[in-house]
Amino acid sequence: MTKPARAAPVVHPDGLPVPRRYGAMLTMSIAIAMSVLDIAIANTALPTIAADLQASPAASVWVVNAYQLALVISLLPLAALGEIIGYRTIYIGGLVLFTVASVVCAMAWSLPSLTAARVLQGFGASGIMSVNAALIRFIYPTRLLGRGIGFNTLIVAIFSALGPTVAAGILAVASWQWLFAINLPLGLVALAVAMPTLPHTARSGHRFDAVSAMLNAGAFGLLIIAVGEAAHQASVLEVGLELAAALAFGGLLLRRQAAHPAPMLPLDLFRRPIFALSALTAACSFATQGLAFVALPFYFQTVLGRSEVETGLLMTPWPLVVAVMAPIAGRLSDRYSAGSLGGIGLAILCAGMALLALLPPDPSVPDICWRMALCGWGFGFFQAPNQKALLAAAPPHRAGGASGIVAQARLLGQTVGAALVALCFSLAGSGGPVLGLAVGAGFAGLASIASFLRLMHDDPSRRPQRVDSVDFD
16 A cells, blocks of 8 residues: 655644644743742742752752752753754753652652652753744734733733742642652643644754763853852852852853854843843843842741731732733733833832832831832832843744743742842841842842843834744655
């Protein structure tokens, strides 16, 4: 018998058709919600996990650190690999690994076994996050790209806000193992929807550079370790050696990648002013968020004397308003410049952080809440336009490099912000939280200036573009 001819590839010239687009965004929403929730619930449940596994608080922190380290060293390599073998392959592989690792986390019998499982889970989350933005570019038509990014930002904001509540609810009725086991049914649903809906994309012809991946891991891994050690007041010699080693790895990476047609650390994209300014804007804004989300709980509890429950409620207006503003900003970014939208949003964030730092000695709940809402308004107003600018500044075949920078800027910014809070405590003692909020306002102001500087350059997010997605059905 003659073998049936293979069906010709179906070309979607600009995004997926509507029914399939919704399915693709559903699976991405579930996956990104799981990865975001896992960060929040692990932080919340850390004391419970440490007590059950008979681990010291200092040792148990590795349950969180292992996940973050796996993320930071693999985001750019996986984004680069996605350009070679397809974003869909990386995304589904990351989803499978994250789901399996979650089951292993639930079955962990000791701190080392849980830490090892968290490393695997971090690599799985990296597969999801590294190409998340790149896939959105191929799922939505160009004219609606801002709307797609705004919806993704909405999901992140909602589940960031729900994280502590979900963790507390599960721990109230079950053991900590269920915090991870809950990912099994969610992961299976996401996989079932992903297989028929996520698009196949054009693949680049260059080879994966394993040496550059190792140099990237050394540079960013040691940088994160050095920042963490500095935050915990390690010796100057120890931190200095770690930073020197990170710089050495980084220098070797830059030298090796200089002539590469699609560098893992996307030097080619950073030569574009819009991309470089958008990345700087993202890193500074997420440093502001990191400073705020670490400093504010200390401020509410130690300075204002609020309970843990009151602190949780007082933190809620920020992510809730982000969830409201994200889709609005996404739609506006399809019509207006990311430079102006982001600059306005970050100026509002700067004002909100400054007003929090200037709170009176005994503020009322409304006094705190409207300031938190103002911060959420500004932060939510900038995110979707900025992500769209980062993606639009890269040609379609370099969407993976841009997507990796979106995730890397967020992670590095949040990590640096959290570490700076510890430095503020060492410099100002009990006034550390207020100093941290003031520093956060400074980062937001710098980010606002960087955003407005984009108005001096041609904004590719305002140009019509063709994004080809080839689907082998």
